[in-house]
Amino acid sequence: MKVVTTRAEVREERAALGRLGFVPTMGYLHDGHLSLVREARARSEHVAASIFVNPTQFGPGEDLASYPRDPERDLALLEEAGVDLVWLPQPGDVYPSGFATSVEVGDVADVLEGASRPGHFRGVATVVAILLGVVRPDLLLVGQKDLQQSVVLRRLAADLSLVDEVVVCPTGREPDGLALSSRNAYLDEEDRRAATVLSRALRAGRAAYDAGERDAETLRRVIRDVVAAEPRAEIDYVSLADPETLVELQGPVDRAAASMAVRVGRPRLLDNTLLHAPDPGLG
Structure with missing residues (x-):
């Protein structure tokens, strides 16, 4: 498994890979994330993942600073799951100096989570557009647990032709039914x-x-x-x-x-x- 930090490294490694499934994450991985990796392996020749706690999707007073992180454990889990390429950027790699663009996805982003967390899906759509633009996968894999996010990302991908297919995988659950998060x-x-x-x-x-x-x-x-x-x-x-x-x-x-x-x-x-x-x- 190759771990890279910069856009240039991602593009260099991507050039050597065939059909690619991509799983973007914010880390602190659980079996729900790994189920996406398993589905990506079943559908594509290679698998890439990213680990990035995206600051632009957190609002004032939310848990950006305290969001759980364990990158060493995450990387071990991804390697064990058979991921070929992991992008582990810093904020400056994703949002370089002078960055000024944001992505709005319309009405599906304004209700439910969008109403409760204004600007959240602007941050989600923007970062995923960046990740897809750099990684250039054939498939994007997301979980149904974040239902509205999956709807937003399908709309983003379709409108901007950023990826051939968005695959929405079932919600992973604990034995007692609690959704993995x-x-x-x-x-x-x-x-x-x-x-x-x-x-x-x-x-x-x-x-x-x-x-x-x-x-x-x-x-x-x-x-x-x-x-x-x-x-x-x-x-x-x-x-x-x-x-x-x-x-x-x-x-x-x-x-x-x-x-x-x-x-x-x-x-x-x-x-x-x-x-x-x-x-x-x-x-």
Whole structure:
């Protein structure tokens, strides 16, 4: 595995690689990240990854400084997983002196996380555009756990022709259903127990949908009520939206993305499911 830091090194190494799958990360890797690597290996000849805690997607007062980091462990995991190339840049490598460009992705970036964290998806879209422009992969692999991010990145890739295909992989989960996330490291024992309310709420929504319930507000309320019953959980939003546009649904629904942001103790946790599609992790 080759580890590089500069754009020039990435381009030099990329020139020697064939069909390439790319997994961008902010590090502190877990099996959800590694599942993306495994999918990339199955779909492409070579795999590249990046580790970069992107400052432009953090707002004032968010956890940029304290975001968990362990690059040595991350590199060992990526090498074991069979990654060929890792870009480990510093902020100045990604945003050189005089950098002044940002990328806006439109309405899909303005709701849900975009409404709660203004400017977040501008930072995400900008950094991913930079990473794709330097790495030049054939495939970009992202996780469904960050549902809105996957929608934003599919739109970015399509509009700017930055990559041939965006592959969205299923959410990785702990045995008790908790979605894998680097921010789970912030949970103490009691909050870790309480955090399973997100997956339990989504499971209740899926059960209602599978039993024939199709009214959007009823499904939204089923999910919200489960979360609200957990005293350690503070709801930011519970959404039932169109899976492509993320517009909130009303009345009878067919295809629907159920998603939420819930603060449990210190971390603000995300989870989601597509009610119209199988979700093995939720049963």
